[in-house]
Amino acid sequence: MLLIVNFTWNDKNMAQLQQVTSQSQFDELLKKAGRCLTVVHFQAPWAPQCAMMNDVMSELSKEHTTSSFVTLEAEEVPEVSEKYEISSVPTILFFKGGEKVDRLDGAHAPELSKKVQRLAVSGGPATGEVAPRRDLNERLKELTSAAPCMLFMKGSPQEPRCGFSRTIVGLLKEHSIQFSSFDILSDDEVRQGLKTYSNWPTYPQLYANGELVGGVDIVKELAESGELQNTCPKSLSLEDRLKAVINLGPVMLFMKGNKQEARCGFSRQILELLNGAGVEYDTFDILSDEEVRQGLKSFSNWPTYPQLYVKGELVGGVDIVRELSESGELEAVLRGDS
Structure with missing residues (x-):
């Protein structure tokens, strides 16, 4: 069932949602929730999209009474926002057993409803009731080797979603480097896992033949020294x-x-x-x-x-x-x- 709510925000709706105002309160909330689903909306009072998503969460809370629906002002609790890399609002995270199991960026009411339905009923990834995931390292190895030159970035080459991603795309294009890209904002498992896999904590990340080259600073140095074209291999044929x-x-x-x-x-x-x-x-x-x-x-x-x-x-x-x-x-x- 997809739930689309079209009514205006009011204090009565907000009262049905728990409000978190500190990191300690947030940690305690997740601890008490145990294996029950906790839905946390990172919001801002100035964003009308956040008010709409709170309305949706309020309605969902009536249906899913064993789940917790929480609001948190992203700018007021920066420790939590930074830990989970909240870069825009609205962003909604889903927790079970104290661990994040899913994420939703943006004001997508049907998708929020769908995720809550799946996670609250089936238990989602944390319960083991769905098909087990492939080994993460195996998946990351495949992704980093998907093309001779692979760029993991925020957004796409056509629409970079951060300044560093925009800079590295510009450098690669300026030096006629053919590359494929992966939007790490589209897959939180890859986004978090690749940091450990490559021992490189930030994005963008550039790989050549499956091996990490580095981030924007290293690519900039290679470009300035004239080594970038030798570092990045020639591209595959289109068929390959x-x-x-x-x-x-x-x-x-x-x-x-x-x-x-x-x-x-x-x-x-x-x-x-x-x-x-x-x-x-x-x-x-x-x-x-x-x-x-x-x-x-x-x-x-x-x-x-x-x-x-x-x-x-x-x-x-x-x-x-x-x-x-x-x-x-x-x-x-x-x-x-x-």
Whole structure:
């Protein structure tokens, strides 16, 4: 069930939500919640989108009485905001057993409702009731080696979402370096895991042949010394690159946008179908890479998006995925059983 609320903010709605004003209060809240779902909205009083999301949370709290719904002014509790890398409001984090299990950036009421429904009922990633995730290090190794030159950044080369990402993209383009990119804002597991995997705590991060080159300062030094083009390998052929991208994960969805924010109706529909199947999958935003966007149409002989692949083989688009879902075959197909 998707819940879309269209009513105005008032103090009565706010009263149904717990308010956190300190780090110690936040820590105590998570401790007491135990294995129950805790939904924390990092907000700001000046942002009308935050008021709307509080309305949605208030309504959800009536339905999910065993879950806790919490508001926290991001700028008033900076220790917590910095710990969880809150860079904009509204941002909503989901906790179970004291651990963060999911994240939602932006004012997306249907997505908030969907995440609460899944996590409150199924228990989400923290309970082990859904399919186990692939080993994270294995996944990160695949991602860092997905192209000869891989950039992990905030946003896309077309729309960088921080100054450092914008700077490093400019340097790579200025020196005619062909590279692929991964938006770390679209996947919090990758965002957090890559810091430990590479022992490099900040973004952006540039990899060459699966090995860390460094961040924007190192790339700037390499550019100034004339070593950047020798450090970054020549690009794969388009066909080899598409094969590598298709095989980034056992289940790969090529769509407009990402799991957190679908940017077309068909992409939104296929996300709902895949989420309902309960099988892990990865996504690739074809709006972030024009070469992949155009090349994959010819490579797969499938002219539209989204496109779903399982173990490197094309399954189809939203209509085929819907048919598989309605026939009860989708989960088996996603697991590669048929």
